[in-house]
Each structure stands twice: as C-alpha cells, then as structure tokens.
Amino acid sequence: MSTQSAPKPERISIAPVISATLRIYRWAVYISFAFLGVGFALALLTDHEVEREIGTPVEMVRRALELHPSGYFGIGIGVMILAPIAMLINAAVILFRLGDRKYARFTALVALILSLSILVAFLKG
Numbered sequence: 001m002s003t004q005s006a007p008k009p010e011r012i013s014i015a016p017v018i019s020a021t022l023r024i025y026r027w028a029v030y031i032s033f034a035f036l037g038v039g040f041a042l043a044l045l046t047d048h049e050v051e052r053e054i055g056t057p058v059e060m061v062r063r064a065l066e067l068h069p070s071g072y073f074g075i076g077i078g079v080m081i082l083a084p085i086a087m088l089i090n091a092a093v094i095l096f097r098l099g100d101r102k103y104a105r106f107t108a109l110v111a112l113i114l115s116l117s118i119l120v121a122f123l124k125g
Helices: 015-045 057-065 069-098 101-124
Strands: none
Touching: 015 069, 057 069, 069 101
C-alpha cells in the first residue's frame, strides 16, 4: 500500500494585498479629511449655510467650485464611501496577478455588490 500524500497547494503571500489596501485607505483618509477641513474652514469664514443634504456628485463638485462648504463636505464623505470599493478592486487585481483566481473573483464580486448598492442609493436618493 502506497502512502503518498496529496501535493500541498501552493501558498501565496497576501502581504502585497495588505500593503496596497492600507496605502489606499491611508490616502483616502488624508484626502477626505482635507476636503472636510476645507469645508469647515469655509463654513467658519463665509456666510454660506451648510446644506442638510449632500446631493448628487455633480452638485457636490458644483458647490465646491463655488467655494460652498457643503460641496467640500460632500466630496470628503464621498471619498470615505468610495475608499472600500477602491480597496476591494485593488485587492482583486493583486490576487488575480498572484494567481489566486478564486479569491480574486470573490473579492471582485463583493466590490461589484458594493458599487451597485451605492449606485442604487444615488438613483433612489
């Protein structure tokens, strides 16, 4: 009787995924806080009233170009909302490049579900 064991699956290092994900998160926080900071400064220095609703992305950009605090608040919050999607897409790409297609597909599916849920929220909103 032969006692050969099945070959062990090749292990991949997820260190590149973690590193890239943390880098995206860090920059998203910096960018988001910068927009929120500008929004707070404009709210204190101008006589613009801060809107209760953020509005559409186009409205956020228009308000920001008009130096309205609500536009900067909206963009800052939008960056926070989009950061997890960017991190998931990046993780899926790295996993695909590393040859781990199973987890790459699963991660891409989660990113797609999050993206669709945000799109539906904007369309209904």
